[in-house]
Amino acid sequence: MGKPLRIGMVGAGAISGAYLDTLEKLDDVRLTVVTDLDPGRAAAVAGRVPGARATGTLTELVAAPDVDAVLDLTVPAAHAEVALTALAAGKHVYGEKPLATTRADADRVLAAAAASGLRVGCAPDTVLGSGTQTARAAVDAGLIGTPVAATAFMTTPGHERWHPGPEFYYRPGGGPLLDMGPYYVSALVHLLGPVIEVTGAASRPRAEREIGSGPRAGERFAVEVDTHVTGVLRHASGALTTLVMSFDVQATRLPHIEVHGTAGSLSVPDPNQFDGPVELHRSGGGWERLPVSAGTSGAGRGLGLADLARALAEGRPHRASAELARHVLDVMLTLLDAARQGLALPVASACVRPEPMLP
Template identity: 75%
Template sequence: MGEPVKPLRVGMVGAGKISGAYLATLARLDDVRLTAVTDLDPDRAKQAALHAGGDVFVAGSVAELVGRDDVDAVLNLTVPAAHAGVALVALLAGKHVYGEKPLAAGRAEAESVLAAARAGGLRVGCAPDTVLGTGTQTARKAVDDGLIGVPVAATAFMTTPGHEAWHPDPEFYYQPGGGPLLDMGPYYLSALVHLLGPVVRVTGASSRPRGERTIGSGPRAGQTFPVEVDTHVTGVLEHAGGALSTLVMSFDIHAARLPRIEVHGTEGSLSVPDPNRFDGPVEIHREGTWQPLPVSAGYRDGGRGTGLADLAAALADGRPHRASADLAAHVLDVMLTLLDSAEGRTGLPVTSTCERPALVAGAAPAP
């Protein structure tokens, strides 16, 4: 690929709802510039280009977009089922890729993306990048500095009664590829890997208390639809360093006062904020009371696209990027292995691994 181009010129594939958050972040980054956009709906692509401002080209197809000389990297914001396919088209065209989670729908597709990136000497990044913000990273620095001693355990809870109460078309959350773990698990598991390292073994259990759900809002309110996946998933994750994490992901809990994430060590405990946010309070308990920790690490004022900015900076600096495809592939494998464990009612090893991403040292704006 030669010397990296600054700013990194980005072509966006997919201009759906999440694209607005990315466009807002890209507009304030110096080292990343949107140059092209495409979408299955041409009008939506045109609106995104207008929103971005400047001279953004509206491509008629993915092939046209990846063939442009002013596109160095592809921002892949398509639906999950298309993530791997779009990534492969971009990689085969010699473009770096950064995409929304999950990396792919399954292990084989994820490996094909990793293999194509290796073959082409290209970078692939993947959301979530929320864990690069000051919330998770300040907690990570506290763990690295030994403020709670040796990590022993963690808890991670995502509890909700279900998305059908507010989403007008919620069926996909309850179809194969959906469910609470695959929907929200990437945020929590990515945070746990940052905090405690990769997972080597899982033991899971799951249930499906209701066979159908009722849409609660929008023009289809009152309609019912079938539930095709388990909606309450719980498990124990064994990290390579020996710590054990207890995970609960549920669309079946009416209300709860459970913490998002806590990490417990031999000398204290940490309260970690919502991993679906870039910031939030971090508290430590060592001497009888919970005390706030000052922000000490992570990208300040982060937004969707911070991981892409980190990838651009990593290209320029010749270092690994943090929101990496290796991490995303490991998180996907952990989730799928946990579901396999629940179905088989047995503990299972996790065959993949990844490097624990580097700490975002200090507390600075996104690069």
């Protein structure tokens, strides 16, 4: 397919290792430049990749002639700024979720991409793995009949138990929905299509939390966002999804995602993982495990970036698109608005259901 897409990585934190593990195995992309607020971290990451180098600033990185696309692994609050800087310099962008923290910033990114003719992609790309995609293939093949409803659950006691600096999970822009919701809502759009209306409720049972690990263990901090969010999503297809995202559940046996139709039910694996068992319960039968039939098996973070590179070469849309990420962000923010107002609210945005990922 020609020369690989040359990547400049912005942000060399913990998640960068997962991306490096994938990128070094791919012929479609090649890491060339790395920058981070901590020069030592940037140098360490660049040192893992033959031919890559560290640079001091984002401005230097986007000006580099051997950077075609920027991989943004910074904190969510910086995503829009990094994307706009890269687009202004003529570079494609692929970033970690979310696309931005506000609708206005997300719209600025989409407008800049459209004006420049450049591509913007956004995680999660886990939904391109064999788990979600095999489930989607089963839905599309009519194995459960007409989809009627789905359930989606992400419940934990809270990230402060294991994270040594968890405050950002409990500040504006955080919370269980905005933190983990992108995986679940993206999977639901792949399975059932875009969302047109939401209603919900939310609560904040504790005003403070305690750090449970690391050098600051025992310190308490304020909780500034709702930590248990539940809602109903009405898809354009007519299906209804019941969604629960919580940092207040001590233990659970709830499934990650189930999809129910007129002829059967489907058990879908964790959308935060690429692979996992997909099980089908046909009407009048029992549970059976489906063979992998779609998606990329054994994939890792960066699959969406590789798909963007291939899409550029093939002249087709990429699957982990900014339009999908904008819609997912809008669904989540509208759900929080609905919870605060006690109303059912329309979702103003729309997106095209991405093309399936073939094996």
